[in-house]
Amino acid sequence: MQIVISIDDTDNLESRGTGEIASLIAEGLTANGWGSASLVTRHQLLVHPDIPYTSHNSAMCFLAEINEGCLEQVISFAGDFLGRESAEGSDPGLCVVSLPDLKHAPELIAFGRRAKLEVITMPEAYQLADRIGAHLSEHGGTGQGIIGALAGAGLRLWGNDGRMKGSLKFSRETVPAAELLAHPNVDEVRSITGESVDALDLVRLGEKPKTVLIDGASVLLVSAAEAGEGEPLWQTLHRKELKDY
């Protein structure tokens, strides 16, 4: 069955990032034989004086396909991992959503979208988690990270927010779109201006290309390249062009 795991507020200024912790939980899930995980995505939440966060207030999230009967083990493993590995002074929160058991998915998605715009309280997050059947737990500090964790799960389910953790790796700087599409983390290659990208079109890869979530797909966005004959028609977006995803 498919689940969503989302975490928030696990780091401090000197520690490893929340994204790395999410990746380690994903690896642990596989190593224990409970299932397999998809790519980790980063979701930006509201930055506001009333919200305590280290430096950026982002949640990290991934989908996993787990074996029947493993849900409680996965929740226990992820919670223990957060409690053990989160940084001093952090306020880690964990959200696990079993998609077959999820009730009122639109409410969870709406919560995630609101968390990008409004300050939300912990009691409200717990009330929603209880109503929709999601697991939500604190693993240190004030536990404030539960708000972002729940919001991250909602945003991942929405499918129109977030960018991938890490980057795509290819052996050449210029590749046809078809080769990009063959990568397990690329569902679609899409022009930022809406023009269609042909499978045979050449794409120049910038430094550390990343996909973003659009319409539930992992999309590699490209823009028109200044091309001569035989040159790439497209190039991947610069980092700064991806910052709002």
Add this chain to the structure above:
Amino acid sequence: MWRTLENGVREFIAGKESWAAAAVAALDCPGFMLDVDEEVIADEERSCYNCRYRRWSAASFTCQWRPQQG
């Protein structure tokens, strides 16, 4: 490029889209530390926008680095 808030924290006054200014500000900063990859947003690696010690705010960011941390 900076203003000092009442609590003594420095705020970058050029906002969130001044890529060149953020890169210049980081050039000679002894506290610069590249953030984890997923939080890096500027193409110039050495940029205050990519620094672990920047704390984003609605309009810009504040610098959390203190000399004793170096």
